Amino acid sequence: MQRLHFFQRHRPRSSALRMRGFSLIEVMVTVGILGVLAALAGPSFQPLIDKWRVQQAIENMKTTIYYARSEAIKRGGRIGIQKNANGNDCTQAGTKEEWGCGWFVFADTNDNGTWQKDEEILQTTPALTKINVIHNGGGANIKVNRYGKLGSLNAKGFFFNPDSTGVASSATRSLCMSAGGRIRIVEEIPCPKK
Numbered sequence: 001m002q003r004l005h006f007f008q009r010h011r012p013r014s015s016a017l018r019m020r021g022f023s024l025i026e027v028m029v030t031v032g033i034l035g036v037l038a039a040l041a042g043p044s045f046q047p048l049i050d051k052w053r054v055q056q057a058i059e060n061m062k063t064t065i066y067y068a069r070s071e072a073i074k075r076g077g078r079i080g081i082q083k084n085a086n087g088n089d090c091t092q093a094g095t096k097e098e099w100g101c102g103w104f105v106f107a108d109t110n111d112n113g114t115w116q117k118d119e120e121i122l123q124t125t126p127a128l129t130k131i132n133v134i135h136n137g138g139g140a141n142i143k144v145n146r147y148g149k150l151g152s153l154n155a156k157g158f159f160f161n162p163d164s165t166g167v168a169s170s171a172t173r174s175l176c177m178s179a180g181g182r183i184r185i186v187e188e189i190p191c192p193k194k
Contacts, residue, residue, distance in 0.1 A: 032082075042115075050162040050170040053129065053131050053162065054162065055173075056128075057128050057133060058175055058185060061158060062175065064105060068080075072144035072148050077111070077144070077145045078108050078109060079106070080115065080141055081105050082114065082141045082142075083098075084104065089127075090127040092127065092131075092132060098132040098133070098134060098135075098146065100127065102188050103124075103125050105122045106122060107119055107120040130163040131162060132161050132162075132163055132166070134159055136156045137190070140154050150181075159172065159174040160172065172189060176191035176192070
């Protein structure tokens with residue numbers, strides 16, 4: 001009997017056994033504070049995201065140029081690069097200079113510089129997200145000769161900028177190519193003549 005009395009005296013209180021959780025008000029306040037902090041921090045990341053997108057687009061174009069040049073040397077010329085036209089939810093190729101809907105490398109069997117349905121597509125680059133790609137002073141096609149030289153790209157190049165802010169963005173860059181084929185990335189628009 002004494003034992004029973006011992007357990008009754010030292011039994012923990014029922015309120016001490018309950019685990020305290022979060023109330024709905026506390027959760028709502030926390031979510032609200034996190035939302036405000038995210039809204040304040042979000043715009044400061046936009047320039048970083050823009051620079052990353054521009055850099056990715058430049059790397060895509062460089063890869064295309066290197067590939068087209070190597071194929072032209074291997075095949076004795078007759079290689080072309082052509083922009084994709086507007087369509088399939090892309091509207092960044094309204095003029096012949098706008099290449100924002102992507103581009104492709106093709107075997108230019110008739111050597112006219114324009115892709116025909118019977119010519120093989122060797123490589124494609126899809127539309128770019130929120131990036132403008134402008135072939136400065138150029139057209140919708142680029143011919144690559146047997147020596148790997150790109151006909152209409154020399155001294156003109158491409159420039160890349162975020163769709164939202166345009167050429168005034170600090171992320172804007174130009175891809176320039178010398179007559180010898182050296183590619184360089186500069187912050188100037190258009191490419192400086194050297």
